[in-house]
Amino acid sequence: MNCKACQNSASCIIALFNKNEQENAMKYMTNYKYKKGKAIFYEGLDSESFLTIKKGIVKLVRNESNNCQILRFAKAGDPIGYRSLITHDVHSTSAIPLTDTTVCSFPKNVFLDELNYNIALTDKMLQLVANDLKHTDALLVHLTHKTAIKRIAKALLNIADIFGLNEETKMLNTSFSRYDISCIASVSTESCIRMLSELKSKGIIDLINRSIKIIDKKQLELISSSE
Amino acid sequence: MNCKACQNSASCIIALFNKNEQENAMKYMTNYKYKKGKAIFYEGLDSESFLTIKKGIVKLVRNESNNCQILRFAKAGDPIGYRSLITHDVHSTSAIPLTDTTVCSFPKNVFLDELNYNIALTDKMLQLVANDLKHTDALLVHLTHKTAIKRIAKALLNIADIFGLNEETKMLNTSFSRYDISCIASVSTESCIRMLSELKSKGIIDLINRSIKIIDKKQLELISSSE
DNA sequence: AAGATAATATGATATAAATCATATTGTAAA
DNA sequence: TTTACAATATGATTTATATCATATTATCTT
Structure with a gap:
């Protein structure tokens, strides 16, 4: 339950937090386990936490007209659901585990407060979102x-x-x-x-x-x- | 040719630059005019400048298999082509004016240097890209x-x-x-x-x-x- | 104002892919 | 080990939409 012992710590975004806030974040971190197929969050619902995947594979999907569209995947070490936190918005996708999955959950304010003044974190998020956009643009045209x-x-x-x-x-x-x-x-x-x-x-x-x-x-x- | 006199200055991203850098940016700013239909940049080419639209309407498109896909639009006051600057990548779309268009162009390093330490700017870009992603996700599923x-x-x-x-x-x-x-x-x-x-x-x-x-x-x- | 040209319109046909129907197979549970 | 059920497979049919063909119209040029 401690980030320092976590095998994903090298690539984990929490490592970008300032030292004090890192300790703080760890204190508020909770692990949740989800069975394969059991949604971590649903599109349209409020975004309450900053989430990263500790273990497992997750599909990020949208349902439209009784159809399902997978927009991207996330696996151990990847954050999920962050776009909605950034724009103070509801989730635009649902996150569904493809295998039994463990998630690290941080209260959204622990993340947003840090985002306000930690440029390394903000830049990392910018890189992540920009990459998502690049992939989604390409996917859209392909599909x-x-x-x-x-x-x-x-x-x-x-x-x-x-x-x-x-x-x-x-x-x-x-x-x-x-x-x-x-x-x-x-x-x-x-x-x-x-x-x-x-x-x-x-x-x-x-x-x-x-x-x-x-x-x-x-x-x-x-x-x-x-x- | 001076940002201060520009009618878009209220919403312009350059306004987020630190005072000194703002002056500097203005010094290096160049205006370019493009006739309707004449590309401002092409997908696949290197991204050399930070661009904002001073006047006009631009479509951001991708060509695939002899087909054209419009991914988004930009109009006066909007920056364009920033995603590629952020990820140090080639342009993933082409920018084609739908009307005669004037663009403000800043050398990319003027922008990237400022991005390194100006959290207000970084956050603004994060908001922009996150919004683009939100729209592209929705568009993809709709299309x-x-x-x-x-x-x-x-x-x-x-x-x-x-x-x-x-x-x-x-x-x-x-x-x-x-x-x-x-x-x-x-x-x-x-x-x-x-x-x-x-x-x-x-x-x-x-x-x-x-x-x-x-x-x-x-x-x-x-x-x-x-x- | 007339003519040229590109944009718009509409009809006919072809085609990719969805849908509906049914069969078969793999896997997990009893 | 058999049974049951969901997943996979395949066939038949329908449907949406692209493509091809041709006509008409708007706008720009001279």
Whole structure:
């Protein structure tokens, strides 16, 4: 329960707090555990805390017209839900764990007070948000102007990039349901399954039980980026 | 050519600079004029300056697979191209004037040096980027999960919101080509035209010569937000 | 004022992808 | 180890929207 002993401390944003405030933050820090699928926060609800992921994998999603869209992921060491704190706004996404997840929670004012005068922290947040924006801009254009097969190819590459690919087996380290992949790629689940079958039939991926093997990453890149 | 005399000075980001640096910034400021349609910067190119719009309207677009996507707009008083400066990155969008435009340009280091130690400036940029992210998140979900007519309805509302609606005539203050509207809504130009005709036939808008009259804004909102 | 040109409009057709239907398989629980 | 259920798979059909084709109109030029 102490930040100093935490394995994420090297990359943790709390490390940017001024010494005294760091101690203070630790004092007010609470850990929460969430089962896979159990929301950490919902879009539209008030943002009450500054949260970082201690352990686990989380998808940040929005629901629209009975559809789900995954906007980004977060994993151990990543903060989540900070955009709404910064603009004093409600959450614009829901955070749903893909695995059992532990979260470090700090009262929002501990964060906001520090943000007021700690330029290293403010700059770090600026970098984070600017990177999110860069990715969302790119994602938006990709999803709106590329065909389903290209979106699925990119979804697989993203999963491999973020969560890793087993060097030996070439299997995705984290297993995603077809439904989750369809929510990354903005495609119906059935279409997603069809696209995966198509990629399999071309020898680019393999579907083993319910997990995915990336046989030909180059080819996936070619497909996802082709005009 | 002096910031003090500028009509945008009240909202201009340069006003957040420390006194000395403000004087310095003004010294290095250059105005550039761009004709309608002539790019201010292109996606993929290095970001060399901190830019604000003195006069005019600019679309921030990305080209993908021979298609154009408008991600946001900027008008007098707005900075543009700052995301890439912040992450020391190439521009991720192109900036194309929709009207003849004048830009204030500051060497990037004048901006970045100040950003290093001016927390008011850093915080302002954080607010700007966080707002951009909020809008892009929402746009992404809207474009990927709503039908064309809903996207067109929203595009019209956005134009009205950002550039205003003449109180008396209910005409959009800024005239956009059907092509530009199609690039906001991620729809083909022909489909855009059909959707506008449909909205006209329902008495929600009117098409007078080449400009658009918003007759029933409520209805547009209903359409754009319906499931 | 007439003509040229680009923008707008509309019809016909093609196509990608959603939806609906049903079958099969993997996994977890009894 | 069998059963049950959810996840995956695949086929048939529908639908939205892009594309292609052509016509009409507005605006600008001379």
